[in-house]
Amino acid sequence: MPIITIEGPCLSTDQKRQLVRDLTKAARAVIPLPAEAFTVLIKENSHDNVGVGGELLADKIPN
Amino acid sequence: MPIITIEGPCLSTDQKRQLVRDLTKAARAVIPLPAEAFTVLIKENSHDNVGVGGELLADKIPN
Amino acid sequence: MPIITIEGPCLSTDQKRQLVRDLTKAARAVIPLPAEAFTVLIKENSHDNVGVGGELLADKIPN
Amino acid sequence: MPIITIEGPCLSTDQKRQLVRDLTKAARAVIPLPAEAFTVLIKENSHDNVGVGGELLADKIPN
Amino acid sequence: MPIITIEGPCLSTDQKRQLVRDLTKAARAVIPLPAEAFTVLIKENSHDNVGVGGELLADKIPN
Amino acid sequence: MPIITIEGPCLSTDQKRQLVRDLTKAARAVIPLPAEAFTVLIKENSHDNVGVGGELLADKIPN
Numbered sequence: 001m002p003i004i005t006i007e008g009p010c011l012s013t014d015q016k017r018q019l020v021r022d023l024t025k026a027a028r029a030v031i032p033l034p035a036e037a038f039t040v041l042i043k044e045n046s047h048d049n050v051g052v053g054g055e056l057l058a059d060k061i062p063n
Numbered sequence: 064m065p066i067i068t069i070e071g072p073c074l075s076t077d078q079k080r081q082l083v084r085d086l087t088k089a090a091r092a093v094i095p096l097p098a099e100a101f102t103v104l105i106k107e108n109s110h111d112n113v114g115v116g117g118e119l120l121a122d123k124i125p126n
Numbered sequence: 127m128p129i130i131t132i133e134g135p136c137l138s139t140d141q142k143r144q145l146v147r148d149l150t151k152a153a154r155a156v157i158p159l160p161a162e163a164f165t166v167l168i169k170e171n172s173h174d175n176v177g178v179g180g181e182l183l184a185d186k187i188p189n
Numbered sequence: 190m191p192i193i194t195i196e197g198p199c200l201s202t203d204q205k206r207q208l209v210r211d212l213t214k215a216a217r218a219v220i221p222l223p224a225e226a227f228t229v230l231i232k233e234n235s236h237d238n239v240g241v242g243g244e245l246l247a248d249k250i251p252n
Numbered sequence: 253m254p255i256i257t258i259e260g261p262c263l264s265t266d267q268k269r270q271l272v273r274d275l276t277k278a279a280r281a282v283i284p285l286p287a288e289a290f291t292v293l294i295k296e297n298s299h300d301n302v303g304v305g306g307e308l309l310a311d312k313i314p315n
Numbered sequence: 316m317p318i319i320t321i322e323g324p325c326l327s328t329d330q331k332r333q334l335v336r337d338l339t340k341a342a343r344a345v346i347p348l349p350a351e352a353f354t355v356l357i358k359e360n361s362h363d364n365v366g367v368g369g370e371l372l373a374d375k376i377p378n
Contacts, residue, residue: 001291001365001372002323003255004338007104007316008346013237015345017248020240022341023319028243030334031323039253039291040240041196048076050316051083051103054091057316059080064176064183064354065134066318067149070127070230071157078156085152086130093145094134102316102354111202113127114209114229117217120127122206127228129192133356139300143311146303154306165190165228166303167259174328177335177355180343185332190259190302190309193275197254197283204282211278212256219271220260239253246253265363269374272366280369292366293322 002031005041016042065094068104079105128157131167142168191220194230205231254283257293268294317346320356331357 004023011019024038048058067086074082087101111121130149137145150164174184193212200208213227237247256275263271276290300310319338326334335355342353363373 001293001360001367002321003291003293005320005322006342007318007320008342009317011345013245013247016237016240017245019342019345020245021243022344023338024240024243026337026341027321027323027334029337030326030330035242038240038242039255041234041253041255042238042240044238045104045316048079049105049107051079051087051101051105052316053098053101054084054087056076056080056083058076064171064178064356065132066354066356068131068133069153070129070131071153072128074156082153082156085155086149089148089152090132090134090145092148093137093141102318104316104318108127108230111205112231112233114205114213114227114231115127116224116227117210117213119202119206119209121202127230129228129230139308139310142300142303143308146308147306150303150306161305164303164305165192167190167192167297168301168303170301171356174331175357175359177331177339177353177357179350179353180336180339182328182332182335184328190297190304191261192259194257194259195254195279196257197279200282208279208282211281212275215274215278216258216260216271218274219263219267234253241253265371265373268363268366269371272371273369276366276369287368290366290368293360294364294366296364 001037002027003039003041005043007043007045010044010046011042064100065090066102066104068106070106070108073107073109074105127163128153129165129167131169133169133171136170136172137168190226191216192228192230194232196232196234199233199235253289254279255291255293257295259295259297262296262298263294316352317342318354318356320358322358322360325359325361326357
């Protein structure tokens with residue numbers, strides 16, 4: 001622990017690399033534990049699996 | 064916020080559309096916030112990733 | 127399974143009762159399983175444990 | 190309820206079968222409910238979706 | 253990683269101790285990683301925050 | 316969406332304020348969406364609800 005889970009869109013490996021690095025850095029600045037204690041889980045969601053405002057993102061965001 | 068996550072089986076886009084609409088409607092009737100404040104995450108699980116009663120659903124439900 | 131988790135504000139027991147009933151009803155209309163197969167988890171979050179737009183809700187919403 | 194979610198690596202069906210059986214058994218030894226009350230969700234994560242110590246597992250673990 | 257989360261009832265510290273020990277043991281038998289890699293999160297839910305079959309557990313289970 | 320959930324120890328309001336601000340900033344640098352689209356959920360866990368290496372943190376960390 002701590003465990004950071006981010007539910008977001010599909011990302012490239014470079015974006016994931018940056019996300020893991022910077023989310024860990026931001027959390028460590030508040031919770032002073034060794035870096036190895038921090039786990040980040042990236043959950044990629046396609047637009048047809050996410051609803052906002054009662055509508056599928058896939059119906060709100062043109063391809 | 065609020066965020067509704069549903070862990071369930073694989074669904075069609077139409078089923079997801081109905082689910083997002085009606086889960087948001089049900090939640091808004093209790094939590095009076097603008098529709099845009101509500102996020103729904105649909106998590107589709109194959110039967111070999113779910114266990115009930117100590118057995119894989121894939122072993123309990125014939126194909 | 128299915129499991130519906132709602133991350134939201136603190137609620138009264140009556141609100142929770144309505145939420146559980148109507149979220150289950152909405153999900154069953156899409157996923158035709160017995161009512162007993164549906165679990166709803168209500169997660170109540172105080173405003174100082176939720177951030178939107180980079181700010182704590184507790185700082186955005188006057189008491 | 191109870192619901193056990195395991196976030197882990199990709200697994201074979203046999204590994205999932207054993208995991209579901211033994212996690213349910215371990216939990217039932219503490220929470221004396223019928224086996225059917227226990228749900229296990231297996232979440233398989235590829236190494237480029239997991240960060241430990243600020244780095245992607247994909248960058249830490251040679252293929 | 254791996255991370256095991258159990259959503260269940262309120263438990264005593266001894267029950268939690270046994271749960272953490274045996275869930276970790278069960279998972280390690282399938283996923284051969286050092287014990288230190290395994291995190292268990294115990295989420296205690298009161299009966300009025302859980303719904304099964306469209307009803308609050310608090311209404312289904314007499315005190 | 317995106318939704319960032321951090322499972323961690325108990326924190327002060329100032330720590331939460333910093334966490335929400337900096338986790339949102341780190342995520343926005345990768346996922347270019349308006350700040351209002353980002354939700355952060357802070358989940359505080361007492362040491363007797365977390366296990367690492369098969370032991371309760373409460374048993375590993377002296378008070």
